[in-house]
Amino acid sequence: MAAGKRLNYNFFMRDVLKVAPELIGKILVIRTGKNAFRRYMITETEAYRGSEDEACHASKGRTARTEVMYHEGGKIYVYFVYGMYWMLNFVAGEKNDPQAALIRGIEGFIGPGRVTKALKIDKSYYDEDLTTSKRIWVEDTEIRPDIKTGPRIGINYAGDIWKNKPWRFFIIKNS
């Protein structure tokens, strides 16, 4: 895979613990008008992995909301939370293995709610396919950033085992 090329099916069909960190430094492209697109480098992600992961929405089973997580890698999982914010996730892994990477930060917009506000993401992106969509996709780069890890944010409801997993991936913004 080369810089500027769209990340394909094979990229997303792997385990989310590979996909989530590798998304860091990649370019998220979003259509903003008829022939207008904006490009943002992804700077922070989190991995949610399978029905065992108590922090993963799919740990409570297959529902209308989590259905797309059970689909093949490359789909988009969007959901609404706290009455105000859309969360943008990229589904990873094989069919029937519910995994997704939450996009927590892009260049200029740190925080999952701020990301979707900047990109104007809403429910209409639910189940969109990143490998074929004409309005959103991810491109490869030559960037190989120094990736830091830490525990995931906002999942206090999960047990300690899962709460402490270092499944948040990010790069510090250059100052």
Next chain:
DNA sequence: TCAGTGATTAGG
């Protein structure tokens, strides 16, 4: 530190 805000879910 804490309220706002409404989709989603489980339960009666």
Next chain:
DNA sequence: CTAATCACTGAG
């Protein structure tokens, strides 16, 4: 139908 919950943010 009701009520609880929530992968957050901005104001104070």
